[in-house]
Amino acid sequence: MDIGVPREIKPQEGRVALLPAQVETLVAAGHVVRVESGAGALSGATDLEYADTGARVAANASEVFADSELIVKVKEILPSEYGFLRSEHILFTNIHSALNRELTDKMLEAGLVGISAEDTHASGSPNCPLAGEVGAFEGIRLCLAPHGGSGRHFIPHYGSTPLKALVIGLGGVGRGALRTLLRLGVSVVGFDVNKGARFHTELEWAGSDFITEDIAALPSHLPEADLVINCVLWPKDREDHLVDRTMLGNMKPTAVIADISCDTAGAIETTRPTSWSDPVYTESGIRHFCVDNIPGAVPIAASAGYARAILPFVGLIAEVGPIEACRRELWLARGLTCAGGELILAETGRFQDRPFTPVADFLARAA
Ligand SMILES: NC(=O)c1ccc[n+]([C@@H]2O[C@H](COP(=O)([O-])OP(=O)(O)OC[C@H]3O[C@@H](n4cnc5c(N)ncnc54)[C@H](O)[C@@H]3O)[C@@H](O)[C@H]2O)c1
Structure with missing residues (x-):
């Protein structure tokens, strides 16, 4: 699968979703990983170190989003990134959709698969x-x-x-x-x-x-x-x-x-x-x-913990696709937020007072 790691653009956010060690594992498993230039700079990882693992270093976010199917991030998608979203995308990041109606709308309009990383940690988020x-x-x-x-x-x-x-x-x-x-x-x-x-x-x-x-x-x-x-x-x-x-x-x-x-x-x-x-x-x-x-504020430690925690999920999604990955891994299914224009995350549906498909129903009938 084509996996993309954009640079985080939230103010003062220095974390990166995957460090070279995790990228190396994914490349060894046969995946193509594109990392935006400078994405790891504040987390202590240079473009050269990513390139040494076999990753392709992309010049900008537009390239990463355009050429990747699975987008792996730390923070939510910000308004300047909305235009990059496509129906082919699988977005794995801390989405926090319940309090963000605008982003929920954008993900539903795009028809992408969104998985909220914050709901997938079995023993609490490492951050x-x-x-x-x-x-x-x-x-x-x-x-x-x-x-x-x-x-x-x-x-x-x-x-x-x-x-x-x-x-x-x-x-x-x-x-x-x-x-x-x-x-x-x-x-x-x-x-x-x-x-x-x-x-x-x-x-x-x-x-x-x-x-x-x-x-x-x-x-x-x-x-x-x-x-x-x-x-x-x-x-x-x-x-x-x-x-x-x-x-x-x-x-x-x-x-x-x-x-x-x-x-x-x-x-x-x-x-x-x-x-x-x-x-x-x-x-x-x-x-x-x-x-x-x-x-x-402590990106070197925070990225190390986050990247290590999400690697098994990223690897599974890349190997079998997001729907089968959610069927196999209960914790991943807990984070399934939307797919094909349908809202799935119950908390967001209840909080935003909009219809949602319970995750078990969605997984039972999804192709
Ligand atoms: N600002 C940030 O950068 C940042 C980063 C990580 C987490 N968070 C937030 O921090 C919060 C806590 O996360 P966590 O992982 O520790 O959650 P947690 O579920 O592990 O712990 C919450 C604790 O609060 C207790 N609690 C619940 N209701 C209570 C009440 N009415 N009175 C007293 N105690 C009560 C629970 O029993 C539990 O022990 C979350 O809202 C999370 O989103 C913020």
């Missing part, structure tokens, strides 16, 4: 821990006095009180945030609806300045917090919030919210996604950091 680790790091930086923070140190020197952080949601992202915070000496209270998640993180960090609380106790901790880190996977159809606008009035004016989940009006009512080029805004007197591609 989620990085989002937590880097998001917490950036949150700590925003707690420094010159940035408007409380000025509390993250190391409790000379008997002073260290930074106090709240981490909401102790899944892959939340546990990443804990790694940064607790290794540095920050005092942390963790919250999760899942008692098992609370138990395991407490066990893991026994001896650290860390406790967990029931989520109902969150409002009572807000006034003390220097840093609130949200890592909850918020259902797209939920209309309430864990931290609403009125609660911000109870927080210290120096406090910062690092909303790594960054769902618009999600668990944090005042959240809207930002980018690395303009990462922070102030709402109701509280600074919000809500970058929606945090791992893009």
